[in-house]
Amino acid sequence: MPEIKKIATRESYGNALAECGAEYKNLVVLDADLAAATKTGVFKKAFPERHIDCGIAECNMVGIAAGLATTGMIPFVSSFAMFAAGRAFEQVRNSVGYPHLNVKIGATHAGVTVGEDGASHQCNEDIALMRTIPGMVVICPSDDIEAKAAVHAAMEYNGPMYLRFGRAAVPVINDNPEYHFEIGKGVVLKEGKDVTLVATGGCVSASLEAAEQLKAQGIDAEIINIHTIKPLDSELIIKSATKTGLVVTVEEHSVIGGLGSAVADALSENHPVLMKKIGVNDVFGESGTAAQLLHKFGLDAEGICQSVTEFYKKNK
């Protein structure tokens, strides 16, 4: 078996911006002294006059982006999820969300796979924060192909958007000619009849891997990739839940307010089924390697398989 290619979605973010720079003359990329980490350096190199380093001042960066957007520019604000969604939350809400300005927030280093930096930098709350802002689109791509497609789609979409990227390399799973990205459309990656796994971001590839292990135990899991958490593809999730009767959500985010909560909202109002939310269980992270942390929080294939098996056996 050939070795699976792995790329961090933050790399894809920077590369996609560089790809878009020539076509979109009004694209501006802003950073807050983290260009080396957010991987916007490739854009900066190609279009230095359209890269603005705001220094270590995320709140001001978001406000400047809002001002740029009022004049027809397409600003991409780049920082770690902790600072873009966390520190600058109120600026995003009031200076971008309320006036519904065309500002894109490229948030890298989301979730526990930030790794060694530890809990202060591991943002497990950003999806929850961003999805409560009216009109905000929230996207969490699963791999390199999807991350690039999301950035290209963001260029054509007029309105505020939060794009969530990871620090750690994740397997490329969407490298096929049929792949098509559409904002708000979930993707069934594997059909199954026993249980539905709804995953986002790096957890999609882990869920696919878990599905193989579940199969060995006689559990036929359906795998849905939800790259757009808001607006949520409720129809697809309800359809799958109607078929399998059991839903498990998988995300590198708090179980409070993220994908799991969004799915629970959709199902409880339309087709209530038993659910299990796999994610960070209302605790802070800690230092460690990305792999160690995914394992600790039960977000690797092994952990997902174990949680799904327990949930399935208890309820089917």
Next chain:
Amino acid sequence: MNKLELEKTANEIRKGIVTAVHSAKAGHPGGSLSAADIMAYLYFEEMNVDPKNAKDENRDRFVLSKGHVAPALYSTLANRGYFPVEDLKTLRKLGSYLQGHPCMQHVPGVDMSSGSLGQGLSAAVGMALSAKMRGKDYRSYALCGDGEIEEGQIWEAAMFAGFRKLDNLVVIVDNNGLQIDGKVDEVCSPYPIADKFAAFNFHVICVDGHDFDDLKRAFDEAKTVKGMPTAIIAKTVKGKGVSFMENQVAWHGTAPNDEQYEIAMKDLERMDK
């Protein structure tokens, strides 16, 4: 406009402010009245704007960073012809486009939504930066409160503007000396304001914010400054023009009752003569 016309216009703006806040039974008259002359000068003399072409991409931009004085902005825009003066009476009422704080999507002439203090200056900086990046020659103006500049984001924005030499940016500080909890120099003093902006690489001009000759001198001087943004520190009187509101912190965010409204309007009508 000559000085007398500007004074008359500012007085009309003040009447609109008092009428709007009285009608709303809520709002911020004190800081609106202190800013009225500055607003009159900006929209009737200084800025290149046209109510008939409110979205012209080459227009000068204005951000009311101290967004709670929306009545001052609304009354100025209405008197300038962006929408009917009569609509000022819908301020803060359910369904009105004149929200408690400015909403750019619904109010003709509003270039940026604001209200949460400290954020507007950053947006004005973004507008100025955009002009520089695209070779446009419009100018960007932001009005801040002297209490508002206690917000850290103001100084993030000032640092950026000074560093980037945004000489198409003018920050006006409405230095009326009062904030909700009392005198600014007794709550958490922002002084020395001029020295602070100078330290952030601004060209600083101190003026009497109620003297149109002084305002003209300052804004004209700002246009001659190259390679740095300008900060105009305007000494003002909170509640200016309404006898019982002047320098009274209680009138920061209180609406006049019917009786007080009559007195206020009489004060302002007397100034017409």
